[in-house]
Amino acid sequence: MANDEFHRFNVEYTNPVTIVRLKDPKILDQHIVVQLAEELRTLVEEVKKSQLLLVMTEVKFLSSAALNNLVILNRHVAKHSGRIVLAELQEPVREVFLYTGLNRLFTLVDSEAEGLQAFSS
Amino acid sequence: MSSLEPPWSVEVKVPSVVDDGLAIIATILARLEELGWEPMDQFAVHLALEEAVVNGIKHGNKFDSSKQLHVRYHADDTEFHIEITDEGSGFDPNAVPDPTEDENLEKTSGRGLLMMELYMSEVNFNDQGNSVRMKRRRGDPINAPDEDDDDSMFADD
Numbered sequence: 001m002a003n004d005e006f007h008r009f010n011v012e013y014t015n016p017v018t019i020v021r022l023k024d025p026k027i028l029d030q031h032i033v034v035q036l037a038e039e040l041r042t043l044v045e046e047v048k049k050s051q052l053l054l055v056m057t058e059v060k061f062l063s064s065a066a067l068n069n070l071v072i073l074n075r076h077v078a079k080h081s082g083r084i085v086l087a088e089l090q091e092p093v094r095e096v097f098l099y100t101g102l103n104r105l106f107t108l109v110d111s112e113a114e115g116l117q118a119f120s121s
Numbered sequence: 122m123s124s125l126e127p128p129w130s131v132e133v134k135v136p137s138v139v140d141d142g143l144a145i146i147a148t149i150l151a152r153l154e155e156l157g158w159e160p161m162d163q164f165a166v167h168l169a170l171e172e173a174v175v176n177g178i179k180h181g182n183k184f185d186s187s188k189q190l191h192v193r194y195h196a197d198d199t200e201f202h203i204e205i206t207d208e209g210s211g212f213d214p215n216a217v218p219d220p221t222e223d224e225n226l227e228k229t230s231g232r233g234l235l236m237m238e239l240y241m242s243e244v245n246f247n248d249q250g251n252s253v254r255m256k257r258r259r260g261d262p263i264n265a266p267d268e269d270d271d272d273s274m275f276a277d278d
Contacts (some may be wrong), residue, residue, distance in 0.1 A: 016136065018241050028167065028171045029167070030139050060164070061168065063168065063171050063175075063236070064172055064232035064235070065175070065233075065237050067232055068229035071227055071228075071229060072229065092188065095263060097264075098233055099221075099263065100221060100234075100236070100239075101221035101222075101226055
């Protein structure tokens, strides 16, 4: 599936990891949260990609609805024996993951390169 | 709730439509920007308002177009106060499971409430649970939970 099929992120297919670069600085608005969740689900269920490296360089704001959708996506990915790794989180966003305990559910890494390595460990 | 009333400077009624909720959030954030509030403070207020307004419209008023959110707020150089009241039956915030517990990490409830508590200086619900008052002091740090701290709204008692 080409990049222009997705509005909320750019995607790069490597083997076996799919790199998903999120585009929105704010993932708070319900419309954006829902569309992002649908597009990520499409990537997992229809494009059959389950090793996902989410690159969050651009993301500055994240609501609990966005976090909840990541948790749901994690369940889908797990069903396909996959995994989600999050890379390049800005400090306020990293704090959200730390304080909500979600750093225990997701692997957080500093860079894309580190993220790619995480899948081989 | 505290008997000390903040000096409410704006009172509005917001229809139970997400876009209208987002519009009042945008208005408030623009006011904080005007007042020169730092990005971290704006981020904190933005997060908490998104949670509270969307919860009120979705869970409180259940998207019922005949119901409204009653919002009043005050912002100045040092403090931001807001009260958001929906027309629903309310809920018990103490009955919401702690989303940071291992057994709840994969659940999707309670995280919005936690975000409000983390990013605002004070969060208080009325007895009915359909009205929340929040306050943020400019420059306050995030209320990072202590690992051994049981004194949160998620405590069992």
